[in-house]
Amino acid sequence: MKVFEKVKIGNLTFDNRIGVPPMCTYLCETHDGVANDFHTAHYTTLAMGQPGFITQEATAVNEHGHISENCLGIYNPRQREMLKRIVDNVHHCGTKIGIQLNHAGFKNLFGNDRFGPMDDEGVIGLNVNQIQAIVHDFEYAAMWARELNYDFIEIHGAHGYLINQFLSPLSNQRDDLYGENRCLLLEQITEVCVKMFEGCVSVRLSAEEYEPNGLHMQDFPPIINRLKALGVSMISVSSGGLNKSPIYSYPLYQMPYAKYLKEHTDLPIMGVGLITTENEIERILEKRDCDLILLGRKLLRDPFFLLRWRDHIGMLSKDDVPEYLYRGIHTHS
Numbered sequence: 034m035k036v037f038e039k040v041k042i043g044n045l046t047f048d049n050r051i052g053v054p055p056m057c058t059y060l061c062e063t064h065d066g067v068a069n070d071f072h073t074a075h076y077t078t079l080a081m082g083q084p085g086f087i088t089q090e091a092t093a094v095n096e097h098g099h100i101s102e103n104c105l106g107i108y109n110p111r112q113r114e115m116l117k118r119i120v121d122n123v124h125h126c127g128t129k130i131g132i133q134l135n136h137a138g139f140k141n142l143f144g145n146d147r148f149g150p151m152d153d154e155g156v157i158g159l160n161v162n163q164i165q166a167i168v169h170d171f172e173y174a175a176m177w178a179r180e181l182n183y184d185f186i187e188i189h190g191a192h193g194y195l196i197n198q199f200l201s202p203l204s205n206q207r208d209d210l211y212g213e214n215r216c217l218l219l220e221q222i223t224e225v226c227v228k229m230f231e232g233c234v235s236v237r238l239s240a241e242e243y244e245p246n247g248l249h250m251q252d253f254p255p256i257i258n259r260l261k262a263l264g265v266s267m268i269s270v271s272s273g274g275l276n277k278s279p280i281y282s283y284p285l286y287q288m289p290y291a292k293y294l295k296e297h298t299d300l301p302i303m304g305v306g307l308i309t310t311e312n313e314i315e316r317i318l319e320k321r322d323c324d325l326i327l328l329g330r331k332l333l334r335d336p337f338f339l340l341r342w343r344d345h346i347g348m349l350s351k352d353d354v355p356e357y358l359y360r361g362i363h364t365h366s
């Protein structure tokens with residue numbers, strides 16, 4: 034596999050194999066989940082760097098789904114009006130954009146009700162009707178994402194948020210159907226999202242929970258097979274979220290999980306985690322350890338990394354970017 038080659042996933046064709054993973058900006062200063070000029074500028078800048086795609090930061094599907102009071106939402110018209118501007122600007126740069134749909138569960142720091150699989154201090158254990166209401170919120174969010182013209186949606190099943198809380202034996206000891214099948218909530222959400230979005234649906238999973246009694250990569254192939262059967266197009270492999278001690282991260286620290294799931298499933302896999310150099314990217318793709326590579330912090334600090342790389346290897350022409358940017362990139366002094 035080569036980095037600068039087109040790749041078809043579901044009904045989408047990405048121009049190259051590099052994506053931007055979802056990264057919260059925590060900059061909704063109005064605390065209403067509405068994006069502002071900063072968000073538009075931020076995503077437009079990332080788009081001008083011409084990654085294959087951008088995944089917009091975790092965006093709440095309802096008012097108790099926010100991670101923090103500074104996070105985006107998609108559940109009211111004012112929020113959607115500003116999201117439309119982000120999508121249109123990114124598309125204007127010729128880049129694809131997806132949106133990560135999230136419910137933070139008991140990791141909601143917004144200050145309103147905190148819900149989770151089980152009753153706990155300050156946490157309301159969800160009953161079946163409340164669970165169904167959240168499934169509907171995802172369904173609506175997927176429908177709006179389609180209306181707003183996002184190229185794909187990503188269901189946030191990782192990092193210890195609501196879906197991960199239901200998936201994990203660390204946080205789900207329910208004695209009903211949602212405890213017998215800890216994947217049920219993810220399956221129900223996936224089903225409605227696939228139906229409503231009618232396009233490419235990604236799911237992000239924490240393939241290692243860093244706790245002896247938590248989930249490990251070997252637990253995921255059956256889950257991913259079920260997601261494939263439900264119509265999911267690609268999987269983003271991350272880790273952690275419910276761990277008690279901090280995660281030790283080092284270059285490529287999550288790639289073993291991505292490689293394992295690439296070998297043991299047949300959905301396209303996104304790998305991520307302190308991947309920062311041309312050499313690392315080329316080696317991962319040569320070995321076919323995953324299909325798509327996500328560069329997070331690397332592209333935050335260096336959004337034009339891919340343009341400079343292409344220029345260096347003679348794969349950037351004047352017509353690929355606006356003239357002023359070409360003059361900035363194509364300079365060797």
Ligand SMILES: Cc1cc2nc3c(=O)[nH]c(=O)nc-3n(C[C@H](O)[C@H](O)[C@H](O)COP(=O)(O)O)c2cc1C
Pocket residue numbers: 054055056057058090091133189191192237271305306307308327328329330331
């Ligand atoms: C500022 C910041 C915000 C993040 N927000 C999200 C998020 O909204 N959703 C998510 O799934 N991961 C989030 N992450 C994790 C990243 O998507 C990515 O997996 C992680 O940074 C590792 O990749 P990297 O080493 O290339 O940055 C965030 C990371 C950072 C640095």
